């Protein structure tokens with residue numbers, strides 16, 4: 084129990100989430116909101132505005148005109164890309180660090196998270212069933228935030244965790260829980276609650292590996308699981324836990340994803356990963 088408390092207390096190592104993100108989620112989740120609400124939200128934060136404009140004018144977007152206001156950025160980039168930039172600026176720092184316990188270098192978890200989130204968003208948009216695509220994108224972006232907190236504990240106990248994975252057929256998150264008392268997904272759910280995200284967001288982060296059978300009928304969770312599984316097939320930014328998660332075939336059936344679709348999703352993920360790499364260079368230059 085003491086071990087769990089010590090791990091949970093380490094949530095303090097995270098850079099606190101900006102209140103902008105909570106307000107952003109309210110705006111994009113409310114059909115009554117206008118683009119003006121979004122522009123005003125960003126303009127209230129001068130550092131965020133400056134960062135956004137700098138990035139909009141970077142070579143990553145290749146715009147031929149100079150972007151000089153948030154409204155201008157919204158017109159040129161569209162809602163999806165502007166919301167993504169706000170989220171990446173407001174949440175990125177935590178995910179950019181090296182996660183040594185998982186064998187991840189600086190930026191690797193960030194790129195994996197961004198590419199997975201983009202894949203999940205595009206899948207949700209193409210399979211239009213009234214999904215909240217911003218919720219799916221954000222939950223997928225932050226699904227492994229618990230790793231940032233627990234990585235040192237995982238690193239110290241990696242041999243025990245791997246033993247359970249290899250000899251007892253535990254998934255990596257089950258082995259984390261067995262050895263440390265809590266796994267990175269459940270910890271991520273606690274972080275989402277502490278950051279005052281919606282109950283649905285906390286649910287999606289907590290259950291992104293679908294280890295609890297009762298969560299496997301939730302379609303949004305299935306989409307995040309799909310994106311995470313595809314990223315695992317590409318072996319990108321995954322680290323020490325690589326393929327040590329269960330594959331639930333019923334999720335692919337539920338989402339109408341065939342074997343050829345999976346190949347296409349893998350290719351799409353690689354494109355998203357390449358673009359995330361370029362975006363990271365633009366953010367750091």
Ligand SMILES: [Fe+2]
Nearest residue numbers: 226227268291
């Ligand atoms: Fe995970």
